[in-house]
Amino acid sequence: MTHTPRRLALLALIVVAALAFSVSFGASGIGPGDLWRALSGSGDATTRSILLQLRLPRAALAALVGGALGLSGCTFQALLRNPLAEPYVLGVSGGAAVGAVAVVVTGIGVALPWMLPLGAFLGAMAAMALVLEVARRAAPGRMDTRVLILSGVIIGAFFNAVILLLLSMADVESFRSAIFWMMGNLSGADWASTGLLALLLVPGAVAVLSLARAFNLLSRGEEVAFYLGASVQRVKLTAYLAASLMVAAAVAAGGVIGFVGLIVPHAVRLAWGNDHRLLLPASFLAGTAFLLLADTIARLVVAPAELPTGVVTAVAGVPFFVALLLRGGRR
Amino acid sequence: MRDTAPSRDWRPVLRGRDLTFTHRRAEEAAVRGVSLSVSPGTLLAVVGPNGAGKTTLMRLLSGSLPPQEGGVTLDDRPLAGLADRERALAIAVVPQSESSPFPVTVREMVGMGRYAHLGAWERSGTRDRAVVDDAMARCAVAGFADRQLGELSGGERQRARIARALAQEAPVLLLDEPTAGLDLRYRMELFHLLRQLRAAGLGVLVITHDLNLAARFADRLLLLDRGRALARGAPDEVLSRESLEPVYEWPLRVVPHPGPGSDTGAPQTVPLRRDDR
Numbered sequence: 001m002t003h004t005p006r007r008l009a010l011l012a013l014i015v016v017a018a019l020a021f022s023v024s025f026g027a028s029g030i031g032p033g034d035l036w037r038a039l040s041g042s043g044d045a046t047t048r049s050i051l052l053q054l055r056l057p058r059a060a061l062a063a064l065v066g067g068a069l070g071l072s073g074c075t076f077q078a079l080l081r082n083p084l085a086e087p088y089v090l091g092v093s094g095g096a097a098v099g100a101v102a103v104v105v106t107g108i109g110v111a112l113p114w115m116l117p118l119g120a121f122l123g124a125m126a127a128m129a130l131v132l133e134v135a136r137r138a139a140p141g142r143m144d145t146r147v148l149i150l151s152g153v154i155i156g157a158f159f160n161a162v163i164l165l166l167l168s169m170a171d172v173e174s175f176r177s178a179i180f181w182m183m184g185n186l187s188g189a190d191w192a193s194t195g196l197l198a199l200l201l202v203p204g205a206v207a208v209l210s211l212a213r214a215f216n217l218l219s220r221g222e223e224v225a226f227y228l229g230a231s232v233q234r235v236k237l238t239a240y241l242a243a244s245l246m247v248a249a250a251v252a253a254g255g256v257i258g259f260v261g262l263i264v265p266h267a268v269r270l271a272w273g274n275d276h277r278l279l280l281p282a283s284f285l286a287g288t289a290f291l292l293l294a295d296t297i298a299r300l301v302v303a304p305a306e307l308p309t310g311v312v313t314a315v316a317g318v319p320f321f322v323a324l325l326l327r328g329g330r331r
Numbered sequence: 332m333r334d335t336a337p338s339r340d341w342r343p344v345l346r347g348r349d350l351t352f353t354h355r356r357a358e359e360a361a362v363r364g365v366s367l368s369v370s371p372g373t374l375l376a377v378v379g380p381n382g383a384g385k386t387t388l389m390r391l392l393s394g395s396l397p398p399q400e401g402g403v404t405l406d407d408r409p410l411a412g413l414a415d416r417e418r419a420l421a422i423a424v425v426p427q428s429e430s431s432p433f434p435v436t437v438r439e440m441v442g443m444g445r446y447a448h449l450g451a452w453e454r455s456g457t458r459d460r461a462v463v464d465d466a467m468a469r470c471a472v473a474g475f476a477d478r479q480l481g482e483l484s485g486g487e488r489q490r491a492r493i494a495r496a497l498a499q500e501a502p503v504l505l506l507d508e509p510t511a512g513l514d515l516r517y518r519m520e521l522f523h524l525l526r527q528l529r530a531a532g533l534g535v536l537v538i539t540h541d542l543n544l545a546a547r548f549a550d551r552l553l554l555l556d557r558g559r560a561l562a563r564g565a566p567d568e569v570l571s572r573e574s575l576e577p578v579y580e581w582p583l584r585v586v587p588h589p590g591p592g593s594d595t596g597a598p599q600t601v602p603l604r605r606d607d608r
Contacts, residue, residue, distance in 0.1 A: 083432050210451040217443055221429045226395050228499070229419025229447030274433040 004278045011285035015063070018292040022059040023051060026299055030055075058189035061253060062295040062309070063288045064197050065186065066260055068205075068250035070287020073261025074268075074280055075208050075243040078215035079236055080145050087247040087261035090152030090240075091127045094159030096251040097182055099123020101163050104178045105170040116181070117193065117252040124248030131155050132240065143236045184257030184310025186295050193253055200249035207242035208280060211235055215276040257310040259317040260287055260294075270324050290317070342371035342532050343421060345410075345503045349401035350391045361387040363558040364401070369503055369534040374525055376545035377538045378569075379555035380579050385538045386427065388555065389507050392536070393424045405503075419447035423501035425492055427508050437483070437491045438476040441467055444498025463498050469524060470494035471517075485512040493521070503534045510541055522548040546570055547594040554578065570598040 024032040030047055037043035038051045069087050076085040087093070099119035103109045109116045134151040135143060163182075167175055214235045217225035222232050250257075264287040268279055291309070294316055298307040346368040353360040362384040369375055369392070377385050390396040392403055394410045403410040405421055413421070423444070444466065445459045455463075467473040470490040480488055489512050496504060506525075510518045522544050529535050529550070539545050545552060546566040554562040554569050556578045562569045572585050581602055588597040 077433075081432055213446055213449065213451065216435070216439070217446055219431045219433045219435070220440075220443070221431070223395060223426055224429050226415070227393060227419065227422075227424035227426065228443055228495075229416040231415045269433065273439070274435055275439055 003272070007272060007278060008281055008285065011282055011289070015285055015289045015292070018289040018296075019059055019063065022062065022292045022296040023055045025296060026050075026055055026303075053190075057191045057194050058186055058295070059292060061189040061194045061197065062186050062291045064194065064201060065250045065254040065257065066264075066291025066294075067284040067288040068197075068201050068246040069257065069261040069291070070264040070283040070285075071205060071208060071280060072243040072246040072250070073287075074265035074276075074283040075215075075239050076261075077265060078218060078276060079239045079243070080149055081219060081221075082149070083266070084262075085149075087243070087250075088156070088256065088258070090148065090244070091131050091156030091159060092124045092244050092247045093251055093256045094156040094163070095127020095130075096120040096124035096248060097256060098159050098162050098166070099126075100181050100252075100255075101166045101170075101178045104174045104181065105166050107174065109174075109177070113188075116188075120255075121248050121252035124244070124251055127155060127159065128241070128244040128248065142233055143240070145236065148240070180308055181255045183308035184255040184313070185308050186254045186298075187306060189253075197249050197253045201246055204242040204246040204249075205284065207238055208246075211239055212276040212280050215239070215280070216274075219274065219276075255308075255310065257291070257313055259310075259313045260291055263317045263321045264290055267321065267324055270327075341421075342502050342534070343406040344371065345369040345392060345403070345405055345422065345534060345536075346407075347388075347392050347398075347401065347403045350388065350398045350403070351400035352387055352391055352396060352398055354387070360558050362391060362398075365555070365558070365560045366401075367392075367553055367560070367563075369505070369536045371502065371534050372529055372532050373551065374529040374535045374537065374549045375551050375553060376549035377536060377553045377555060378540070378542055378545055379561075382557075383555040383578075384558040385555055386507055387558075389424070389505050389536070389538060393422055393505055394418055395424075416447040419499060419501065421501055422503045422505065423496040423499040425496045425504075425506040425509055427511070429492070431480075434479045434481045436477050436479055437467065437472050437494075438463065440480055440491050441472070441476075441494045441498050444495040444500075447499065462500060466494040466497035467491075469497060471520065486514060486517050489513060490517065490521075493524075497528075502532070504528060504536070506535070506537045508538055508540065510539060510544070518544060542570060542575075542600045543588075543597075546599060547588065547597045567598050570600060575600060 024035050028050055030050055034043055034047050035051060038048045072087045076087060076089055077083055099122050100116055103115045103119035131152045134155065135148040138151065139147045167178060170178060214230045217228050217230045218235065226232050265283045268282045268286055272278055272282065294312040295309045297316065298309045298312040301307055348366050350362050350365045351360055352362045365388060377388065379385055387396065391398050394403065397411065410418065441463050442455065445455055445463065448459065449455060464473065467476055470493050472487060472491050472494055475483065480491060489509065493509060510521055513521060525535050525537060526548055549566060551564060552566050552569040553560055554574060561578060562574050570585055572583060575583055583600055583602045585598045585600050588595055588599050
């Protein structure tokens with residue numbers, strides 16, 4: 001515990017560095033020097049507008065989505081007492097994808113672009129409610145996390161089938177945009193969507209962070225957590241709702257970006273152990289830095305074209321994680 | 332939270348009346364009409380064969396299972412009416428076993444005992460750390476406080492779990508087979524510790540299969556068989572060949588502890604070999 005402030009400060013520094021890196025590099029050849037001039041008010045108007053209207057909101061979006069995925073992934077691992085849990089394990093992403101793909105395939109998205117994130121968010125919320133309701137009816141009176149995980153996986157599988165059905169009816173162009181959305185894509189970033197995402201994330205993040213101590217107890221089993229004074233049912237329900245809300249908002253804003261929510265919490269666990277008072281905020285910050293870097297790479301590698309961010313997180317994240325595993329656990 | 336923590340002199344009586352519980356899909360009740368109280372300054376040992384209902388009885392008393400008949404009170408207040416934190420400030424429990432997919436250190440583990448004393452955003456203070464250090468010292472786990480639980484022996488892990496319960500500073504302590512996996516020395520150390528806690532005014536209930544240590548350390552015994560309280564009272568009133576043989580369905584003799592020591596004469600149970608019947 002004594003290390004906590006120092007470790008979080010270190011991560012915050014890394015986030016600031018990643019943010020500066022992300023904003024400094026892009027297809028247009030605006031470099032770190034221009035960034036400084038634009039921020040200090042000199043520099044020309046085009047450069048300023050590229051930085052302030054394109055790169056900065058995109059970096060902010062990447063930061064928030066990454067943080068939300070890191071934090072919610074960590075929360076689902078604690079809630080389900082399962083190290084393999086990640087933000088999409090309970091079907092929230094499947095619901096979001098059904099909503100988004102429906103908007104794309106029906107052509108609504110062309111006329112009303114803002115319907116895409118809205119459709120995704122509503123789909124995610126519907127999935128969250130459905131999974132919870134099935135779990136509640138299967139195990140009345142309490143929230144059984146084993147039933148919850150079954151219910152989430154099954155409903156997620158059903159949503160995947162619906163997505164395939166929708167895609168099979170789509171024309172080539174909407175098929176392509178739907179697939180791109182599902183791979184995770186932050187290119188639509190603007191200040192409005194970033195601000196909205198931040199607004200949705202705050203209550204979820206505060207709720208989850210307030211449960212840090214309770215998650216420590218929960219990791220020892222529900223009976224033990226009860227004896228130590230945790231309100232187990234309330235903790236579980238709050239964790240489920242808050243984490244699902246964060247995932248829904250993140251997926252609506254950035255599509256289904258994989259691996260961040262699984263790898264980031266584990267990297268923190270391996271390095272610094274499993275005390276959620278450190279683990280939760282550290283997962284948020286590390287997710288932020290990780291997605292900032294991944295998204296910058298996605299923009300740079302094949303510039304002026306772009307890779308889907310979700311492809312980069314998988315391709316870069318998996319070897320990184322394997323290296324961490326091979327290095328051995330925390331000493 | 333600090334203000335709501337009860338005074339350290341609070342010595343409540345935990346009382347169960349006519350407790351009955353049948354597990355789902357079970358044909359017979361696990362606990363039938365058992366009444367008992369855990370009083371301040373008393374060490375009560377619950378003994379009985381496997382499946383007698385000892386663990387279920389402890390779960391009923393601790394509030395984790397609601398009784399289907401009867402009720403549990405803490406100083407005449409219904410236990411079910413207490414908030415989770417309030418209950419944990421009054422009753423600490425060491426359940427039989429636990430496991431976790433996420434490793435923690437001994438210090439983190441024992442620190443969890445402070446949960447009910449702290450608010451959601453409150454950081455543990457000097458006193459919390461002192462209580463944790465003291466609990467670790469009493470259970471002889473302070474020497475490896477920063478090692479991970481998974482690297483320790485079964486006995487060391489068990490002592491860390493007991494230290495966590497002590498860190499709760501609750502006036503009532505319930506332990507479910509705490510000596511399982513402990514060697515001779517630590518079994519003795521543990522019962523001495525329970526004796527100390529009892530002397531400090533705690534009400535202690537221990538479930539154990541060790542009839543001989545129970546006879547030497549406990550003030551009172553409760554013998555359970557098939558969910559019923561078969562006998563209760565001082566060790567020499569409960570432990571006899573007549574009461575134990577039918578319960579365990581095994582030939583045995585009860586002989587006085589030869590001494591030396593203050594517990595000389597305590598009834599010691601010696602099961603016979605089958606061929607000597």
